[in-house]
Amino acid sequence: MNPAILAIVVIFTPLVAFATAMLFCMKAHRIAQGLILGGGAVSVVGAFLLLLGGPSETQSIVWLSSGSLELSFGFMFDGLSLSFGAVVALITFLVQVYSIGYMHHDPAKTRYFALLGLFGWAMLGFVYAVDLLQALIFWELVGLASFFLIGFWYEKPSASAAARKAFLLTRIGDTGLLIGILLIINISGMAHIPALLDAETGLTTMVSEGTLTLLVLLIFMGIMGKSAQFPLHTWLPDAMEGPTPVSALLHSATMVAAGVFLFARLHPLFMASETAILVVLCIAIFTALMSATIAMVETDLKKVLAYSSIGQLAFMLAALAAGGLLAGILHLILHAVFKALLFLCAGSYIHHFETNDMREIGRRGGRRMRWTTAGLVIGGASLAGLPPLAGFFSKEEVLASLSHGGYHLIWFLALFAAFLTAYYTFRMVFFIILPDRPLEADATVHDSSPVILGPIIFLTIATVLGGLILGPLAAILLLDVPHHSLLSMLPAILCALAGVFVAWWDFGRSRATRRGFVGAVPVLHRLFSRKWYVDDVYQAVFARFIQLMATVLHRVEVDLLDGGADRLADVTRWTGGWTARLQSGWVQAYIASGVVVVALAGYFLGSR
Amino acid sequence: MIATLVIAAFMILAMAGAIYAALVPHTLHCIIGLGLTLFGVAGIYLYLGSPFVAAMQILIYIGGISVAMVFALMLSVSLAKKMKHSEIKVILSSIAAILFLAVMARLIMTTEFPLREEPAGAAAWGVEQIGHGFLTTYSPLFIGLAICLSVAIIAAVLVARREADKS
Amino acid sequence: MSLSAFLLVSLVLFSAGLVAIMSRRNLVTILVGIELMLNAASINFMAFNYYTAVDPVVGQIIVLVIIGLAAAEVAIFLSILMVLYRARHDVDVEEIREIRG
Structure with missing residues (x-):
């Protein structure tokens, strides 16, 4: 089948489902749910068919031409779009399935599912976009869907405030992005991404390095907003006010990754500017350390995960900036999988215990939800970078690309951030599986319904096996698979193990203080628990x-x-x-x- | 020559009476000024070859209208006395009127009127012609005037009397 | 005596009537002004009748009609004046301002 037709089906089926649900099914929840799920399933099948078809020619039509400027609408079928598109479609579908259980009692179910459809359309449209302006349109639509979904429970003042905050902060970044795109179109006279990236005739050959630095940094502003990098990161933890499946889908796995995706998409442009690379690396590593330290003292389960998302996005950006395209994309995809898993597990707990406090979840018998807990531990281990899970491979690639790029200080700091990541992840795990007092013997704790567990189990398996995609991904991206010696992997493994051990020492063992080692330095503890005073x-x-x-x-x-x-x-x-x-x-x-x-x-x- | 002097005198009488009537404060004096003007106008009519109209002027205007005014004045006591007289108003309205007068005078002096070669003969001015005209060509006008007059008088009586009944 | 002389006389009468109408506060004197203006018009008719008209009867007839209308007008005017005087004990036009904006 013509990939363009398939792409249209993949992208627009969710839109059709969204429109139909919104227009005709406001009362008929089941029909709306079925429509959206059907749309999601079609998207998944289509996206995987595209992926199996392998990379092919870009296809686009010009919809507006003004002088020499031609704005086109079309689809890119390179490895990046195909692989990430498949992941987006898959996770969207899994989250939709999960939502059947999670949102079972919500009276506004139709709106919820319809908005998931809207998001699916926007996100897939962004992933396959061939034109900068087209990408921007879908980028903004993704932000819109995010706004609606964060503020889904708009009766809650905190939720609507969080939605506003997310919208405004990403708007700041998007202003830079818009200016950057307009400048690029103005300077180069084209918005067609493959043409812009062309090594012989593209943007890099047209402008001086200073101009290019300005342009890519403007675009990086948008990425900072969307991917929640310092200093525009504060919206993401607040965005946890939305329903947990939404957090899993938008605010960890796919939407926030759109920024990283854009970076990967325009990778050659960034690579052409030394200054931009340094700026990105600094911001990324600072964001990684800051978010990890905040996560160390946070007790809200979802916020810990949110801060870890910020940190992992920073890792991806650092890897990409250091030239590790494969590492960044691998981490992007695998992180989407295991972070979605973690969030879905968190949602399973929250759905059952109706609290976000992980200490309370632990005390009330969180570990008795066996499947969920298994998913949490495996997802957490993957996040911490323990072999042989998905996160180990991608994080290893990230660190390797930093060290290969010659950024040794950054590499060292990233190792420290990885240590902190392992630490706070297992702090979370120990809080839940090893509560500070014995569980009451009440038997009301039972695991969630199959419709919730299904996606969790699926993602758990994917997390375990995730490392296997390294080879195929490199093939589809037309990149070489790097070979690392065991010795070069050692620091990362040791850091992760050290993190886990310290977490066990502080929170897991029976005589643990459960204060964490930062508790010994009150100044730092206050700094971290006030989130580095950024909000203040x-x-x-x-x-x-x-x-x-x-x-x-x-x-x-x-x-x-x-x-x-x-x-x-x-x-x-x-x-x-x-x-x-x-x-x-x-x-x-x-x-x-x-x-x-x-x-x-x-x-x-x-x-x- | 004498005719010219006489008509000039009548003209001056008419104009003087008019200006006197316009400016004098006392109401009764004002009516007297009007009477003088009407008399002068009657002389002008006479000069313009229409003794009948002049007679009517004296009969109706001086004999009727002026006397009616005086009667009205006498019926309402306070009307007879001198009323508040605002100098500024007189001055302003005089300016307006003089402006008007100047413009119109200029128009009159600059306009070429299509004059007849010689004034019509005396036969054409007779009372018979007037009566004939009223009863033939202009009879609707005559009838209309008659109706108008009778209606006006009846209405005047009715208006004045109805109010009298109330009081 | 030319036509212009009569026209000027009539103009003076008319202007005097205007002054009376515009400046006086007493309704009776305003009536006097109106009569002056009517006479000015009559003089005009008579003068044009004498100097320019084809049929000299027309002007006289019109003047007679004007005199008749003036009589009717005075009758009505005076009756209204009487009524007004009884109602307000005043015929000052500056006090009769019910139509002011």
């Missing part, structure tokens, strides 16, 4: 600034605009009142004015 700084600086602006604008509004309108009305009323006095009722005045007018008319007409 934003609150203090931007919020106050905006408040000031608002006050000024309010004065402008009240005094200048409103007041101006009032004055205008006053003038009108006054003029009206004054001219009304001409209507004095003095007939004589009327006559006099008539006489004057006749006299003037006589003068002017008579003088002809």
Whole structure:
């Protein structure tokens, strides 16, 4: 089959399902659910057929041409799009299945499922996009779906506030992205991604390195917003206000990875600018360390996972910036799998215990949910980078690409971040499986329904076997599989094991203090638990600034605009009142004015 | 020559009476000024070859209208006394009127009127012609005028009387 | 005596009537002004009748009609004036301003 037709089916089936559900099925939850799931299934099948078909020619049509500028709409069928598209479609479908159980009692189910459909459309459209502008459109649509889904329980003030925050913070980044894209189109006169990336005639040959640095850094602003990198990361932990499946799908596995995906998509452009690489590396490694330290003291299960998402996205960006395209994409895909698994496990707990506090989940018998707990441990081990799980391979590749790129300081810091990741991941695991006091003997704890467990088990298996995709992925990306000696893997393995051990020492063993080693340094502990004061700084600086602006604008509004309108009305009323006095009722005045007018008319007409 | 002097006198009488009537504060004096003007106008009619109209002018205007005004004045006591007279109003309205007068005078002086070679003969001016005209060509006008007059008088009586009943 | 002289006289009468109408506060004097203006019109008719008209009867007839209408007008005007005077004990036009804006 023509891959373009297949791509249209893959991308637009969720849209059709979304539109049908929204328009006709607001009351018929089951039908809406079926529609969206059907759409998701079609997408999965289509995406995997595309993947099996292997890379093929880009296909696009020009929908707007203005002079030499041609804006096209079409699909790319390179390894990046195909592999990530398949993962997106798959995880979307799994999350939709999971949601049947998770959202079982929600009265607004149709809206929820429809929005998942909307997201599927936007995300797949973004992944296959061939044109920068097309990509931007779907990028924004993804953000829109994210906004709707974070604020899904909009009656909760915190949820709607989180949705607003996510929208505004990503907007800051997207402004840079938009400017960057417009500049690129302006400078190069094209928006067709393969043409831009062409080594002989592409953007890199047109502009100086300084200009290119500016352009890619503008685009990186958008990536920072979408992929929650410092300093635009604060929306992601708040986005955990949304339903947990949404967190699994959008805010860890796929949507936030869109930024990384865009980076991978425009990889040659970034590679052409040394400065941009350094900036990206610094931001990424700082974000990784910061998010890991915050996750070390966080007790909200979902927020720990959110911070780990931020950290892993930073890892991907670091790998890509260091030139490790395969490493970044591998981590992107495998992280999507095991992070979705972790979130779905978290959702399973939260659905059952109705709390986000992992200590309480542990105390109330979280480990008795055997399948879920198995998924959590395996997912956590993968996140920590323990062999032979998926996360081990990708993280190993990431670290190797850093060290190959010659960024040794960054490599060292990344190792430390990996250690912290293992530490806080197993802190979470030990909180849940080894609670500080014996479980009550109540038997009400039972595992979730099959529809929730199904995706978890599927993803658990995928996490275990994830490392196997390294070879095929490299093949489809037309890259070489790097070979690492056991010795070069040793630091990463040791770091992960050290992290796990320290976590066991602090939280797992029977005489553990359960305070963590940062608890010994109150200053750091306070810094971490206040999330490095980023939110407070934003609150203090931007919020106050905006408040000031608002006050000024309010004065402008009240005094200048409103007041101006009032004055205008006053003038009108006054003029009206004054001219009304001409209507004095003095007939004589009327006559006099008539006489004057006749006299003037006589003068002017008579003088002809 | 004498005719010219006489008509000039009548004209001056008419104009003086008019200006007097327009400016004098007292109402009764005002009516007297009107009477003088009407008399002057009657002389002008006479000069313009229409003794009948002049007679009507004196009969109806001076004999009827002016006297009616004086009666009205006498019926309402306070009307007779001098009313508040605002100088500024007089000045402003005089300016307006003079402006009007100046413009119109200029128009009159600059316009070429299609004059007849010589004034019509005396036969054409007779009362018979007027009566004939009223009863033939202009009879609708005559009838309309008659109806108008009777309606006006009846209405005037009714308006004045109904109010009188109430009080 | 030319046509213009009569027209000027009539103009003076008319202007005097205007002044009376515009400046006086007493309804009776305003009526006087109206009569002045009517007379000015009549003079015009008579003058044009004398100097330019083809049929000299027309002007006289019109003047007679004007005189008749003036009589009717005065009758109505005076009756209204009486009513007004009884109602308000005043015929000051500056006080009669019910139509003011």
